[in-house]
Amino acid sequence: MKRVFSGVQPSGNLTIGNYLGAIKQFVEMQNEANALYCVVDLHAITVPQDPAELRKRSREIAQLYLACGVDPDKATVFIQSHVKEHAELGWLLQCASYMGELNRMTQYKDKSEGKQSVQVGLYTYPVLMAADILLYDTTHVPVGDDQKQHIELTRDIATRFNGRFGDTFVLPEPHIQEFGARIMALDEPTKKMSKSAENEGSRIAILEDPAVFKKKIMRAVTDTENEIRFDEDNKPGVSNLLTIYSLFAGVGVDELVARYQGQGYGNLKKDLVEVMTDQLGTIQKRYSELSDPAELDKILAASAERARTIAEQTVNRVKDAMGLVRL
Numbered sequence: 001m002k003r004v005f006s007g008v009q010p011s012g013n014l015t016i017g018n019y020l021g022a023i024k025q026f027v028e029m030q031n032e033a034n035a036l037y038c039v040v041d042l043h044a045i046t047v048p049q050d051p052a053e054l055r056k057r058s059r060e061i062a063q064l065y066l067a068c069g070v071d072p073d074k075a076t077v078f079i080q081s082h083v084k085e086h087a088e089l090g091w092l093l094q095c096a097s098y099m100g101e102l103n104r105m106t107q108y109k110d111k112s113e114g115k116q117s118v119q120v121g122l123y124t125y126p127v128l129m130a131a132d133i134l135l136y137d138t139t140h141v142p143v144g145d146d147q148k149q150h151i152e153l154t155r156d157i158a159t160r161f162n163g164r165f166g167d168t169f170v171l172p173e174p175h176i177q178e179f180g181a182r183i184m185a186l187d188e189p190t191k192k193m194s195k196s197a198e199n200e201g202s203r204i205a206i207l208e209d210p211a212v213f214k215k216k217i218m219r220a221v222t223d224t225e226n227e228i229r230f231d232e233d234n235k236p237g238v239s240n241l242l243t244i245y246s247l248f249a250g251v252g253v254d255e256l257v258a259r260y261q262g263q264g265y266g267n268l269k270k271d272l273v274e275v276m277t278d279q280l281g282t283i284q285k286r287y288s289e290l291s292d293p294a295e296l297d298k299i300l301a302a303s304a305e306r307a308r309t310i311a312e313q314t315v316n317r318v319k320d321a322m323g324l325v326r327l
């Protein structure tokens, strides 16, 4: 059976980029696979975090997974630091990874650029991510386009490890959608929408008030042509809006282009706001209904227990392979 693993960092308010690129796929894949969805708090601390804020956000992300439709009876929803094997395998794999390959990681280059001091954890971040994935014999990893390089590294580490120590890890495949793998910023549609970008107007949070996101959509950068056409190179703004619309409405981009022939951008934007208000409204309503912290903690504890059973076996296998004594 397929085994699916993915994670989201509790490092900001999740955006519609996180939803359309990743979480929406989590919901679809939980029906056809044994799925584990993690809140990767150990990854979030690779950059400075406010402790109280981090604690609050980690629970919020789990709550948001559920509000978006992840079903805890079908999928295992847990917090990374609750399963200590993530850190343990992370270390074991650091001893089987090379600085040369980490130096090539573009996310590290972007996040460390211009900084005077950079935490070691930010550099070894992709190895911890490899540990997350390999711990569960994962076959498929639903992610946005920006995580592709990390999954390729995971495969490289696993292949090398298997070659050196014998068959230990399953090789995972990235699961990246054709549309929506990279939702772009509303103010600068040649850049990825990011939960940590400075300009609030560049992104829409999943939990954002419709009146607020309406303004952002209406102000979203397009072009002066006033022709609705999907062309990412020449019309990145309009193409981005079409992609977002298509994913929220469940209607193909071609069909939307046909539907809006001869109409201006204003109509497209207005209708998009309506579709988003409806879809995000459902998520927001469910989110507020799930606000009992004791209930959430119960789900997280039971899920962590399930995850631990698998993770322990993998770590034991790795320790045996590497020659560590087990009693």
Ligand code: TYM
Residues within 6 Å of the ligand: 005, 006, 007, 008, 009, 010, 017, 018, 019, 020, 021, 022, 023, 040, 043, 128, 129, 132, 133, 141, 142, 143, 144, 145, 146, 147, 150, 180, 181, 182, 183, 184, 192, 193, 194
């Ligand atoms: P993170 O927290 O940055 O993002 C979570 C997920 O959202 C996707 N995503 C997007 N997809 C489309 N358009 C966008 N604008 C957009 N922005 C974000 C990301 O690709 C990701 O799938 N390193 C990971 C977290 C992680 C992980 C893992 C993922 C840690 N361990 C193991 C998969 C498997 C990250 O920083 O995601």
